[in-house]
Amino acid sequence: xxxINLSKFQVATNETVRDINSRIMLNLVRxxxxxxxxxLMRYSxxxxxxxxxxxxxLIADRWxxxxxxxxxxxxxxxxxxxxxxERCGVIGVDVxxxxxxxxxxxxESQFSALESMPTARDPSEFVARLxxxxxDLIRAHPKKSYEGIGISLPGRIEVGSERLIFAxxxxxxELDLKTPIERETGLPVKLENAANACALAELWSGxxxxxxxxxxxxTVSDDISVxxxxxxxxxxxxxxxxxxxxxxxxxxxxxxxxxGNSGCWEMLASNAAxxxxxxxxxxxxxxxxxxxxxxxxxxxxxxxxLVEQGDPRACKALNQMAHHLGIGIAxxxxxxxxxxxxxxxxxxxxxxxxxxxxxxAVKRRSFTHAVTRIVPAGSEVQSRLRGTVAxxxxxxxxxxSIA
Amino acid sequence: xxxINLSKFQVATNETVRDINSRIMLNLVRxxxxxxxxxLMRYSxxxxxxxxxxxxxLIADRWxxxxxxxxxxxxxxxxxxxxxxERCGVIGVDVxxxxxxxxxxxxESQFSALESMPTARDPSEFVARLxxxxxDLIRAHPKKSYEGIGISLPGRIEVGSERLIFAxxxxxxELDLKTPIERETGLPVKLENAANACALAELWSGxxxxxxxxxxxxTVSDDISVxxxxxxxxxxxxxxxxxxxxxxxxxxxxxxxxxGNSGCWEMLASNAAxxxxxxxxxxxxxxxxxxxxxxxxxxxxxxxxLVEQGDPRACKALNQMAHHLGIGIAxxxxxxxxxxxxxxxxxxxxxxxxxxxxxxAVKRRSFTHAVTRIVPAGSEVQSRLRGTVAxxxxxxxxxxSIA
DNA sequence: GTCGGTTTGTTCGAGCTCCGAACTTTATGC
DNA sequence: GCATAAAGTTCGGAGCTCGAACAAACCGAC
Numbered sequence: 053x054x055x056i057n058l059s060k061f062q063v064a065t066n067e068t069v070r071d072i073n074s075r076i077m078l079n080l081v082r083x084x085x086x087x088x089x090x091x092l093m094r095y096s097x098x099x100x101x102x103x104x105x106x107x108x109x110l111i112a113d114r115w116x117x118x119x120x121x122x123x124x125x126x127x128x129x130x131x132x133x134x135x136x137x138e139r140c141g142v143i144g145v146d147v148x149x150x151x152x153x154x155x156x157x158x159x160e161s162q163f164s165a166l167e168s169m170p171t172a173r174d175p176s177e178f179v180a181r182l183x184x185x186x187x188d189l190i191r192a193h194p195k196k197s198y199e200g201i202g203i204s205l206p207g208r209i210e211v212g213s214e215r216l217i218f219a220x221x222x223x224x225x226e227l228d229l230k231t232p233i234e235r236e237t238g239l240p241v242k243l244e245n246a247a248n249a250c251a252l253a254e255l256w257s258g259x260x261x262x263x264x265x266x267x268x269x270x271t272v273s274d275d276i277s278v279x280x281x282x283x284x285x286x287x288x289x290x291x292x293x294x295x296x297x298x299x300x301x302x303x304x305x306x307x308x309x310x311x312g313n314s315g316c317w318e319m320l321a322s323n324a325a326x327x328x329x330x331x332x333x334x335x336x337x338x339x340x341x342x343x344x345x346x347x348x349x350x351x352x353x354x355x356x357x358l359v360e361q362g363d364p365r366a367c368k369a370l371n372q373m374a375h376h377l378g379i380g381i382a383x384x385x386x387x388x389x390x391x392x393x394x395x396x397x398x399x400x401x402x403x404x405x406x407x408x409x410x411x412x413a414v415k416r417r418s419f420t421h422a423v424t425r426i427v428p429a430g431s432e433v434q435s436r437l438r439g440t441v442a443x444x445x446x447x448x449x450x451x452x453s454i455a
Numbered sequence: 456x457x458x459i460n461l462s463k464f465q466v467a468t469n470e471t472v473r474d475i476n477s478r479i480m481l482n483l484v485r486x487x488x489x490x491x492x493x494x495l496m497r498y499s500x501x502x503x504x505x506x507x508x509x510x511x512x513l514i515a516d517r518w519x520x521x522x523x524x525x526x527x528x529x530x531x532x533x534x535x536x537x538x539x540x541e542r543c544g545v546i547g548v549d550v551x552x553x554x555x556x557x558x559x560x561x562x563e564s565q566f567s568a569l570e571s572m573p574t575a576r577d578p579s580e581f582v583a584r585l586x587x588x589x590x591d592l593i594r595a596h597p598k599k600s601y602e603g604i605g606i607s608l609p610g611r612i613e614v615g616s617e618r619l620i621f622a623x624x625x626x627x628x629e630l631d632l633k634t635p636i637e638r639e640t641g642l643p644v645k646l647e648n649a650a651n652a653c654a655l656a657e658l659w660s661g662x663x664x665x666x667x668x669x670x671x672x673x674t675v676s677d678d679i680s681v682x683x684x685x686x687x688x689x690x691x692x693x694x695x696x697x698x699x700x701x702x703x704x705x706x707x708x709x710x711x712x713x714x715g716n717s718g719c720w721e722m723l724a725s726n727a728a729x730x731x732x733x734x735x736x737x738x739x740x741x742x743x744x745x746x747x748x749x750x751x752x753x754x755x756x757x758x759x760x761l762v763e764q765g766d767p768r769a770c771k772a773l774n775q776m777a778h779h780l781g782i783g784i785a786x787x788x789x790x791x792x793x794x795x796x797x798x799x800x801x802x803x804x805x806x807x808x809x810x811x812x813x814x815x816a817v818k819r820r821s822f823t824h825a826v827t828r829i830v831p832a833g834s835e836v837q838s839r840l841r842g843t844v845a846x847x848x849x850x851x852x853x854x855x856s857i858a
Numbered sequence: 859g860t861c862g863g864t865t866t867g868t869t870c871g872a873g874c875t876c877c878g879a880a881c882t883t884t885a886t887g888c
Numbered sequence: 889g890c891a892t893a894a895a896g897t898t899c900g901g902a903g904c905t906c907g908a909a910c911a912a913a914c915c916g917a918c
Contacts, residue, residue, distance in 0.1 A: 053853045054688035055658055056482045059666045063501050064475035065905060066874040072467035072858050073876085079459045090895055098466050099877055104896060127894025128884040218822075255458055263462045266693045278790070282692075285457035287685045289792030290669045291826045294685075297790040301782065301820060304706065311822045313785075379704065382716075387681070387700040387790075389692030417704060419621075419714045423694045450456045455475050455854040468876060469903040476905085493866055502906055507867060530865025531913040 054283075056455045064454065070106070071452050073098060077106050078115060079449055081133055086119055088130030107133060114139050114196075115448075135159060140448075141195035143186055143239070144440035145203040146246075146433055147171060149221045149274070152178075153433050154185055156193045159445060161257050161438045165193055175224045183236035190237070200240040201233065202440025204249040206275065211292040214243060218293065220310060221275055242443045247271040247279030247295060248286055249439025250396045250429065255281050256442040256449070258392075266390040270381065271432075272397035276318035280388065298322075302379055317383075321376035323352035323398065329369035330355055352398060359402050373399070374406040378413025381426065386418040393426045396435050400428035457686075459858045467857065473509070474855050476501060480509050481518060482852055484536055489522055491533030510536060517542050517599075518851075538562060543851075544598035546589055546642070547843035548606040549649075549836055550574060552624045552677070555581075556836050557588055559596045562848060564660050564841045568596055578627045586639035593640070603643040604636065605843025607652040609678065614695040617646060621696060623713060624678055645846045650674040650682030650698060651689055652842025653799045653832065658684050659845040659852070661795075669793040673784065674835075675800035679721035683791065701725075705782055720786075724779035726755035726801065732772035733758055755801060762805050776802070777809040781816025784829065789821040796829045799838050803831035 073096075080095050081087055087095075093103045110116040114136055122130040137158040144163075146153040149171060156165040169185060172178040190198060207219025216227045230241045244252070250269035254261060261267070269279040276298030280287040287294050298318035299311045306315020319325060327349050350358075358366035381393060399406055407428065414421045429435045476499075483498050484490055490498075496506045513519040517539055525533045540561040547566075549556040552574060559568040572588060575581040593601060610622025619630045633644045647655070654672035657664060664670070672682040679701030683690040690697050701721035702714045709718020722728060730752050753761075761769035784796060802809055810831065817824045832838045 053849060053856060054686065055668075055849075056479060056852070056854050057666065057668060057687060058482060058486055061479055063479055063499055063905090064472040066469075066472065066876095066903095068475070069467040069469065069471055069875055069904090072471070076459060076464060076466055076858055079461060083461055088895075093895095096466055100896070101878080101898080102876055104898095105876090124885075124894070126886055126892075128882095128896070130895060263460065264693075265458075265460060266697075282685055282690045282697075283457065283688050284460060285686050285688075287791070289685075289826070290667075290794040291792060291823075293823050293826065294669075294792040295790065296792075296823060297786075299789050299822060300786045302704075302707070304782065313789075313820045313822070379707065383700075383703045383786075386702050386716075387698065388690070389694060389697040389699070391693040417716045419702060419716070420694075420696050420699060423692070423696065446456060446458075449459070451459050451858040453456060454857045455479055466876095469874095472875090472904055491866075503867070504869080504907080505905055507869095508905090527865070527914080529863075529915060531867075533866060 061455050062453065068452070068454070072454075073102070074106055074110060075449065075452060077103070077110060078135075081116060082135055082449070085134040086122075086132035087134075088122060088132055090130055092133070137162065138196065140197060140199035140445060141193075142199055142441045142444045143189060143201040143237075144437040145182065145186070145201065146436040146440065147203060147205045147222070148246075149206065152182065153437065154182075154189060155437050156189055156195075157437070157441045161253075161441045163437070165189060171222070173223070175227050179229060179232050179236075183233050186233070186237050186239075190239075198239055200242060200444040201237060202249075202443040203229065203233075203241060203243050204246045204436040204440050204443075205229075205243060206246050206273070206277070208245050208293045208296070209243045209288075211288055211290070216243065218296075221273075240444075242440075244439065244443050245277065245279060245295065246436050246439075247277040247396070248288070249279070249443060250394065250432075250435045251279035251281045251439070252286065252442040252446065253435050253437075253439035254392065254394050254429075255284075256446065257438050261392065264391045266388070266392075268384055268388055268390045268393045269429075269435075270384070270393065270395050272322060272377065272395060272399050274322055274324045276322050276380070278384065280390075282388065282390075297380065297384065300380075300383070302376060317376070317380040321373055321380055323373075325376065326355055326369050326373040327352055329372045330366060333365050333368055356398060356401055359405065367405070370399075370402065370405065371409060374409035375413060377406070378410035379417060381410055382414045382417035382421075385414055385424045385426075386420055389420050389423050391423070391425065393424050394429050395426065396429040396432050398432070400430075400432075403428040464858050465856065471855065471857070473512075475857075476505070477509055477513060478852065478855060480506070480513060481538075484513075484519060485538055485852070488537040489525075489535035490537075491525060491535055493533055495536070540565065541599065543600060543602035543848060544596075545602055545844045545847045546592060546604040547840040547847075548585065548589075548604065549652075549839040549843065550606060550608045550625070551649075552609065555585065556840065557585075557592060558840050559592055559598075560840070560844045564656075564844045566840070568592060574625070576626070578630050582632060582635050582639075586636050589636070589640050589642075593642075601642055603645060603847040604640065605652075605846040606632065606636075606644060606646050607649045607839040607843050607846075608632075608646060609649050609676070609680070611648050611696045611699070612646045612691075614691055614693070619646065621699075624676075643847075645843075647842065647846050648680065648682065648698065649839050649842075650680040650799070651691070652682070652846060653797065653835075653838045654682035654684045654842070655689065655845040655849065656838050656840075656842035657795065657797050657832075658687075659849065660841050664795065667794045669791070669795075671787055671791055671793045671796045672832075672838075673787070673796065673798050675725060675780065675798060675802050677725055677727045679725050679783070681787065683793075685791065685793075700783065700787065703783075703786070705779060720779070720783040724776055724783055726776075728779065729758055729772050729776040729802075730755055732775045733769060736768050736771060759801060759804055762808065770808070773802075773805065773808065774812060777812035778816060780809070781813035782820060784813055785817045785820035785824075788817055788827045788829075789823055792823050792826050794826070794828065796827050797832050798829065799832040799835050801835070803833075803835075806831040 303315035706718035712719040
C-alpha cells in the first residue's frame with residue numbers, strides 16, 4: 053500500500069490490464085514450470101479463455117514455449133509451458149577493485165561464458181577496455197537479442213543522473229559509465245551497487261525465498277556495504293546512497309575512517325580490519341614466539357588460509373572481525389527485521405567458524421533475532437553477476453509501475 | 456519496481472483500470488483543489504470524456520463535490536471540484552503510557568472533538584474503558600459514516616495476527632486489542648506503532664513533502680522508536696517489528712537495557728536518559744554548589760523548564776541527550792538516506808538548543824548528511840493522531856495493491 | 859443584437875480486455 | 889461404443905478508455 057507519486061504516475065488503460073496479467077502469468081510459469089494452461093488458470097484465478105489468450109501472446113513474443121505433453125489419469129493431456137531461457141541475453145559485469153569479471157547469461161542466470169580482466173586504474177581507460185571486451189563477447193556469443201548490460205560496482209549510483217558516486221575502493225571520483233558504454237556497445241546499460249546487486253540476485257534467483265519480501269545483503273570485503281530489499285523492492289534512498297551502514301559508528305572513538313567518521317563498522321569488521329588485527333597481534337607481544345616481527349601486511353586471503361590450517365593468531369584476528377561483524381548485523385536485524393540476511397564475501401569461506409560468532413552476537417544484542425535467518429552466500433562473484441542479470445531483466449518480471 | 460508476490464496477488468480486470476484512475480483523480484483533487492475537470496484532464500493525461508465519467512462517479516460516491524464556478528478570460532466557466540471532507544469520519548486514538556487521547560476527525564485531519572483519559576494499567580480494563588469512550592464519542596458526534604478507528608501505540612503490531620507485541624513502556628504483554636474493540640464499537644480497527652503513525656502523518660498530511668518518498672520519523676520519549684517510509688511505503692519488516700533502532704548499541708559496553716542489549720541508543724538519548732544525566736550530575740561532584748544531593752528523579756518536563764530558564768545543570772543533561780540523539784540520527788541518515796527525518800517528542804520544545812547539536816553530530820558522522828532534512832514535529836499528539844487518520848484512510852488514497 | 863472565437867463539459871461509437879457459457883479435442887474405463 | 893472427465897478454444901457480453909463530434913457558456917468586436 054504505497055502513496056501515489058503525483059510527480060511521476062501513469063494512468064491505466066485497457067492495455068494495463070493485459071500488462072499486469074501477462075506479468076503475473078510470466079511469474080507463475082517461472083515459479084511452477086513446466087505447467088499447463090489449466091494449472092495456470094487455477095494458480096491465477098483467471099478464466100480459462102483468458103489464460104489461453106495471454107499464453108498465446110507470450111508464446112508469440114517468445115517469452116514462453118510449449119513443451120512436452122503431460123499424462124493424467126483421465127481427460128485430455130495438457131501441453132506444458134515453460135520459460136524460453138534464450139528469449140533474452142544479458143551481459144553481466146562485476147567490477148571489483150582488482151579484477152573485473154564479465155559473463156554472458158541467458159534469462160535464467162545460466163552463464164555461457166565467463167572471463168575476467170584486471171580493473172584499470174584510470175576510469176577512461178577502464179571504460180575503453182570494458183567496452184572492447186563486451187563487444188568481443190557479443191561477437192563471440194551471438195544471440196537473437198541481447199537485452200542489456202548490467203554492471204555491479206563497489207560504489208553507489210546516483211538516482212536520476214545514473215552516475216557512479218562514492219566509490220572509494222576504486223579511487224574514482226564521480227563518473228558517468230553509462231553513456232560511453234552504451235555508445236560503444238549499442239546496448240542499454242544498468243548500473244548498481246554490488247550489495248544491491250547481491251540483494252537482487254537473492255530476491256530473483258535465490259534458493260529458499262518463496263514469499264520473502266524483506267531481505268538484506270551485507271557485502272564484506274575491504275569495505276562493508278548493505279543492500280536492502282524491503283517490501284519486495286530495492287531501497288535506494290532519495291539519492292541512491294542508502295545502505296551505507298558500513299559507515300555507521302560502532303565504537304564512537306574508534307579508528308578514523310576516510311569517510312570522516314570514527315569507528316565505522318567497516319573499520320572494525322571488514323577484511324582490512326582483520327588484516328589490521330593480525331598485524332597488531334604480531335607487534336603487541338614484543339618477544340613473540342614466532343619472532344616474526346614483520347609488520348608487512350598479510351593479505352586477507354592468506355589469513356583465511358592460516359585459519360583453515362588452525363593458526364591461532366589468524367583465528368584470533370578472524371574472531372575479532374567476526375565479533376564486530378555480528379554487532380553490525382545485530383543493528384540491521386534490530387532495525388530492519390528482514391526475513392533473510394545474506395553475508396557475501398571471502399569471509400564466508402570460513403563460515404563454520406564465523407557464523408557461530410556472528411549468531412551469538414546477534415542473539416545477545418538483538419531481541420528480534422528470531423525473525424531473521426542469517427545465511428552465507430555461495431559465491432561472491434556469482435552472486436553479483438546473477439544480480440546484474442536480475443537488474444537488467446527485472447523490468448519484465450516485476451509489477452508494472454502503476455499509478 | 457517491485458517483485459510480484461505469488462502468495463498474495465490480485466489479477467487485473469476491467470474494474471482495475473477504473474480503480475487505478477479513480478485513485479489518481481482523487482489524489483489530484485486532494486493536491487490541487489479546487490480544480491476543474493479540464494485541469495484534471497491536463498494533470499492526468501486522461502481524455503476529457505474519461506475525466507468526466509470518473510468525476511461523475513466520485514461525486515455519486517460522495518468523495519467529491521462540485522463547488523463554485525470559476526472565471527476565465529475566455530470561454531465557458533469551469534465548475535470546480537473539491538474533496539468532500541465529511542465523506543468519512545475517523546476516530547483517532549493515541550495511547551501513551553500515562554494518558555490516552557481520543558479525537559473525532561474528518562477526511563482532512565480536522566478534529567471536531569479531542570479528549571483524553573488516563574491509560575489504565577490493566578489491559579482488559581483499558582479495552583473496556585476505551586470502547587466505552589469511543590461509543591460515547593460516536594453518539595455525541597453523529598456522522599454519515601465512520602470509516603474506522605485508528606490507534607497509535609507505543610509498541611509494535613505483529614503482521615498477520617495484528618496483535619500488540621513488544622510494548623515495554625505500557626507493561627503489557629502480547630495482546631489482541633483489535634477484536635474486542637471492533638466487537639464493542641462495530642467499527643474496523645487499525646493499530647499502528649506510534650513512530651509509524653507519525654511517519655504516515657507526515658507522508659499524507661505533512662507540510663513540505665511534495666514528491667517525498669523516503670521519510671523517517673524518530674519518536675523520543677522514555678524510549679526511542681523509528682518509523683520508516685521507504686519508496687512511499689511503510690516498512691514493517693517481515694513480522695512488524697522493523698524500526699527498533701532504539702535498541703541498537705551506541706556504546707557497546709554502555710548501560711544494560713531491559714531488551715537484553717547494552718548501551719542501546721534509547722538508554723543514551725531518550726527522555727529517561729536525560730533524567731539520568733541530570734541526576735548523575737548532582738551526585739558526581741560531591742561537594743556540589745547547590746548542595747542539593749537529592750537523588751530523587753526530576754521529571755523530563757521539569758528539566759525542559761529548567762533549560763528554558765537557563766539552568767546550567769539541566770542544559771548540560773540536555774546537551775548530553777542531544778549529542779547521543781544526533782549520533783543515532785547519523786546512523787539513520789547514513790543507512791537510509793531519507794529526504795526527511797522528523798523528530799517527534801517533548802524534546803522538540805527546545806529544538807533551538809537541541810537541533811544544532813544534533814545537526815553537528817550528523818554532519819561529523821554522516822558523509823551523506825546533505826541529502827536529509829532534519830525537522831522537528833510541531834505537536835506530538837497531533838502528529839500521532841493525524842497518523843491514525845492516515846492509517847484508516849490510506850486504503851482509499853494509495854495505489855491499489857496490484858499484482 | 860449578432861456572430862466568430864474560445865474554453866468547458868457531454869455524448870457516442872470504436873477498440874481493447876476479461877468473463878462466462880458453450881463447444882471441441884483427447885484421454886480412460888466399462 | 890458410450891459415458892465421464894479434463895484441457896483447451898470460440899464467441900457474445902460487459903466494462904473501460906479513446907477520440908471525434910457536439911452542446912453549453914462566455915467574451916469581445918462589429
